[in-house]
Amino acid sequence: MQNKVAESSSTLPTACVLTTILWFLPQATYSLEYLKGWVICGITTYIIIETSAKQALLRVRSRIISSLFLLLMAVSVFLHPFSTSSICQLCLIISISYVLRTYEHPKPEVHTLHTYLFIALGSLFWAPMLLLSPVILWNQGIFLRSLSWKGLGAALIGLLTPYFLWATVLAGLSIFSFFSEPCSEAALFSSAAFAPLLRHATAVIAPFYEPFDWQWNMESHRIETAAFGFTLLLNLTGFIHYLRKSYDDKIRVRMCHYTFLTLQVILLAWLVVQPAHFMDLYPLWLLCVVPAAGHFIALSRTWLSNAWFIILSILLITLGLLPSFT
Structure with missing residues (x-):
């Protein structure tokens, strides 16, 4: 059953329809925030499709x-309104799609x-996302084997470019304010002009101030907790399956x-240690869980895996209906 579902040409259109229904039907009224969230989700899905096809993450069509x-986004109703986490999720999949292209590329610097x-x-939308850059850098050096001194320079330029542009805009506004309003010369060069950038830089390392931030009330976040539990099952299923069956794939795909998988483990550990950042971390973790879980559904062919797929499907349907009973 699971292989038929995975290889069926109607699986993706069905998922699109179900996601759209679950996204808008409970609202009963038009909401621009939900529409924007739905559009961002659609763009993210398209990039996942392109990345999966280009890198041949599955050996079957x-x-x-x-x-x-x-489907995971559909049942995670707390992710439906547009938020900064939607943008961060989109930025992460674009970043991953580019870093995967560096494998065996003659000139991977671009x-x-x-x-x-x-x-x-x-990270402009959620500052601590910048902390994922060392993880991706490690992956690029160890697994993708595309890191060089030129690559390090390119990575540094990429990380600094948005902040350089932001600082340039702040400097321009400061100069404009200096010439348009009477003020002292010292005010032009004071740190107050760059206060937003300085606050943002401080926010990058904010998670280290409270390394164990467990201020998370499961009773008041039942849907979030249920979604986390289901995604954790998928995480463990895909992770264990791929470690057992990875030898069947080509080295590039592996x-x-x-x-x-590395990002998956890091994000899960971060989420467990600091659940107060759930709304920012969960979408990123979800994104990294689906490739290995999809590999399990598409390529495992035992009666046990089929039974587990049916159980997961029942749990997914239950999770989708859960908001109606809360």
Whole structure:
């Protein structure tokens, strides 16, 4: 059953329809915030499709990875309104799509620059996202084997470019204010003009101030907790499956999956240690869970895996209906 679902050409259209229904039907009224969230989700799904196809993450023709992402987003109703986490999720998948292209590329510096440029762009919306750059850098050096001194320079340029442009805008506003309003010369060169940038830089390392931030009330976040539990099951299923069956894939595909798995582990650990950042971390973690989980659904062919797929499907349907009973 699971292989038929994974290889069916109707799986992705069905997932799109179900996601749209679950996205808008409970609202009963038009909401621009939900529409913007739906559009961003659609763009993210398209990039997942392109990345999966270009890197051949599955050995069979299947859209199960993108379909699984859509269904997880559909049942995670707390992610439906547009928020900064939607932008961060989009930036992360774009960044991953670029870093995977660096594998065995004769000149990977351009892709490297784009990889870290989008990490930096995402960090403009949620500053601690910048902390993922060392993880991606490690993946690029260990698994993708595309890191060099030129690559490090390209990564640094990519990370600094958005902040350089931001600082330039702030400096321009400061100069404009200096000439348009009477003020002292010292005010032009004071740190007050760059206060937003300085506050943002401080926010990047904010998670280190409270390394164990467990201020999370499960009773008041039942849907979030249920979504986390289901995604954790998918995480463990995909992770264990891929470690057991990775030898069947080509080396290139294996390195791509290992990149996702590494991010998956880091984001899960971060989420467990600091659940107060759930709304920012969960979408990023969800994104990294679906490739290995999709690999399990598409390529495992035992009666046990089929039974587990049916159980997961029942749990997913239950999770989708849960908001109606809360």
